[in-house]
Every structure is written in structure tokens, then in C-alpha cells.
Amino acid sequence: xxxxxxxxxxxxxxVFAAGAQAQSSVTMYGVVDAFLEAGKANFSxxxxxxxxxxxxxxxxxxxxxxxxxxxxxxxxxxxLVTDTGSAASATAFWNRQSFVGLSGAFGSVTLGRQYTPLLxxxxxxxxxxxxxxxxxxxxxxxxxxxxxADNSVRYLSPxxxxxxxxxxxxxxxxxGFGGNHIYSGxxxxxxxxxxxxxxxxxQKPGSATQDTKAITNxxxxxxxxxxxxxxxxxxxxxxxxxxxxxxxxxxxxAGGTWQLGLGRVHAVYGQxxxxxxxxxTAKHYSLAYIYELSKRTAVYTAYQVVDNPTNLAYxxxxxxxxxDATTGGxxxxxxxxxxxxxxxxxxxx
Numbered sequence: 001x002x003x004x005x006x007x008x009x010x011x012x013x014x015v016f017a018a019g020a021q022a023q024s025s026v027t028m029y030g031v032v033d034a035f036l037e038a039g040k041a042n043f044s045x046x047x048x049x050x051x052x053x054x055x056x057x058x059x060x061x062x063x064x065x066x067x068x069x070x071x072x073x074x075x076x077x078x079x080l081v082t083d084t085g086s087a088a089s090a091t092a093f094w095n096r097q098s099f100v101g102l103s104g105a106f107g108s109v110t111l112g113r114q115y116t117p118l119l120x121x122x123x124x125x126x127x128x129x130x131x132x133x134x135x136x137x138x139x140x141x142x143x144x145x146x147x148x149a150d151n152s153v154r155y156l157s158p159x160x161x162x163x164x165x166x167x168x169x170x171x172x173x174x175x176g177f178g179g180n181h182i183y184s185g186x187x188x189x190x191x192x193x194x195x196x197x198x199x200x201x202x203q204k205p206g207s208a209t210q211d212t213k214a215i216t217n218x219x220x221x222x223x224x225x226x227x228x229x230x231x232x233x234x235x236x237x238x239x240x241x242x243x244x245x246x247x248x249x250x251x252x253x254a255g256g257t258w259q260l261g262l263g264r265v266h267a268v269y270g271q272x273x274x275x276x277x278x279x280x281t282a283k284h285y286s287l288a289y290i291y292e293l294s295k296r297t298a299v300y301t302a303y304q305v306v307d308n309p310t311n312l313a314y315x316x317x318x319x320x321x322x323x324d325a326t327t328g329g330x331x332x333x334x335x336x337x338x339x340x341x342x343x344x345x346x347x348x349x
Contacts, residue, residue, distance in 0.1 A: 024064035024072075031057050034082040035300075035344025041332035050082035052134045053290055053300045053346040057096055073108065074100040097148070107157045114154050116146045117166040117186035118201035118215060125197065125219035127230045127255035128286055129266045129302050134342065135286035137270025140306045141314040142284040143251040144215055144236045146201040149182045162191035172206065180206035193223040203241070210241045226259040248275040263291040266302075274312065282314045283307040296349060302342045310335045
């Protein structure tokens with residue numbers, strides 16, 4: 001890590017100097033976010049966590065003007081855990097995003113590790129404090145998602161009459177079976193106060209014992225002055241990906257945000273149910289408030305509840321209950337109601 005920091009310190013001035021000569025620019029940016037959390041599920045626990053209002057990160061993005069409207073673009077982003085100073089991923093330093101591509105009148109084509117169009121749509125229409133993160137039904141597991149995809153090629157169309165589309169293909173690159181490919185697409189209309197999106201994600205089998213998993217999401221946001229109303233309907237098929245096991249889910253959420261001067265209120269309700277399985281409906285509630293002390297710094301508080309059904313445990317004992325997307329947390333067995341209260345600070349640079 002020390003060698004990496006020294007490399008960045010030496011390389012960044014050179015990059016900016018070269019960029020000025022080549023009509024290009026590179027921006028370094030980041031988020032440092034930490035919060036105190038008191039949670040209760042199978043037992044109670046108080047802890048310091050990372051990434052409440054926004055996931056902590058360090059990133060670089062750049063663009064070079066190639067002429068005639070054509071541009072080269074790139075972005076690399078490292079996820080970090082503020083409370084320990086460690087990397088969010090033990091296997092990839094640039095674990096959040098890592099891509100390069102071209103953009104122009106045709107739209108953009110990018111290659112690398114990228115967000116799926118499904119997740120981007122879920123993010124845009126999620127009223128939780130940290131979209132698809134802290135306080136979100138997508139983070140607790142009550143609603144499903146495909147987040148980022150390695151080895152992906154992504155095309156974003158230009159916007160015509162408010163309509164745009166995104167498609168992605170990600171190669172599994174498995175030795176042997178050769179599956180695990182991810183396909184995702186999004187069709188979006190954004191005009192005036194209305195945003196409507198239809199998204200789909202599909203993951204092919206990674207072995208002979210797996211089946212194809214698919215998620216279809218219809219989401220919308222309607223803006224009325226300082227209020228944004230949001231909602232989504234979602235269908236998840238073959239959630240466990242186990243061949244021969246029927247594991248289809250019906251999911252939805254609704255909520256909104258309310259801008260109050262320099263402060264903003266976030267409220268969301270989410271629900272997920274396994275089809276044809278009794279007592280399998282999980283419910284997620286969250287309420288949050290964030291206040292902007294400046295353009296860069298904010299303080300926030302959030303409260304959330306996951307009401308587990310008697311037949312299932314969302315963020316349960318097998319994978320750790322957590323209101324934080326980057327770390328494990330309290331175990332919550334089937335039928336156990338999990339609650340958490342958080343107070344934190346976020347700084348952007």
C-alpha cells in the first residue's frame with residue numbers, strides 16, 4: 001500500500017501536466033464516510049462502520065478530446081473501509097469500477113469492470129439514503145440485483161426525445177464449463193418530472209448443476225417540486241441458481257425523498273416474497289435524514305428495520321446480517337426482526 005501511495009504522489013502531477021498538452025483532463029475524487037451504528041437482531045451490537053450516506057472510495061476519471069466530437073474516456077475506482085483503513089475487496093484493488101472506452105455522437109462504448117444497466121436503474125429510482133446501499137431493500141437482500149460485472153462490454157446510446165438505452169455483455173471466462181456470462185439491458189425515458197425505466201439482468205450457469213438467474217425491474221421516479229416519489233416492481237427467477245430448484249421471487253418497493261433547504265428526508269418500504277412458499281414475505285423499512293454542512297461535508301442519521309419471515313432469513317446466519325454493504329454484521333435468523341440506528345459523517349473531495 002505504501003508503494004502504491006508513493007506511486008500516486010509521483011504520477012498524478014505528471015498526468016495532469018501531460019493532460020494539459022494533449023487537451024485532456026484527469027480528475028481525482030473520493031468519498032470518506034463513517035458512521036456509528038447500534039443494531040439488534042439475534043443479539044445487540046454497537047460498532048463503527050463505513051459507507052452510510054455513500055460508500056467510501058478513491059477514484060480517477062479522465063477524458064481526452066480526439067477531435068470531431070470523439071473522446072477517449074476512462075475511470076478507475078477503489079473501494080475502502082473508513083473505520084479500518086482497509087480495502088473493501090481482498091481480491092481486487094480497483095474493485096468498484098475499472099473501464100476505458102470511446103464516446104461521441106454515437107453514444108459510448110466502454111470495456112472493463114462496470115455497473116450493470118440493471119443496477120444503474122435501481123440506483124436512480126431508489127429513495128434510500130445510500131441508493132442500493134445503507135437503508136435499501138436491495139442491500140438487505142429483500143430485493144435482488146446484479147451489481148458490477150467483470151470482463152464487460154457496455155454500450156450507452158445517445159438520448160433521443162427523452163429515450164435512451166444501455167446494453168452490456170460480460171464474459172464469464174470460466175475454465176471448463178465456460179458459463180457465468182452476465183447480460184443486462186435498460187430502456188429509459190426521462191422527460192420533465194417523469195423518469196421510467198425497464199431493466200433486465202441475466203446470469204448464465206457457471207457449472208452443470210446451476211441454472212440461469214434472471215431479474216426484470218420496472219422502476220419510476222416522479223418529481224413534484226422538492227419531493228421525489230419512487231417505486232419499483234421486480235421479478236427474480238431462479239434466485240438460488242440451483243438446477244431443479246424452483247426459487248422465483250416477487251419484489252417491490254415504494255418511497256420518496258423530500259428536500260428541506262439544506263436537509264433531505266429519505267423514506268422507503270421494500271418487500272420480497274418467494275413464490276409458492278408460505279410465510280416467506282420479508283419487509284424492509286427505512287427512514288433517514290441528511291444535512292449538508294457544505295458542498296462537500298454532510299451529517300446524517302438513519303433508522304431501518306428488516307422484518308424476517310418465519311421461513312427465510314434475509315442477511316441471515318449463513319451470510320451475516322449487515323446494514324453495511326462492505327462488511328459482515330449481526331446474524332438474523334428466520335423470524336427475527338433486525339433493527340439498526342446510525343449516525344454518521346460524509347466528506348467528498
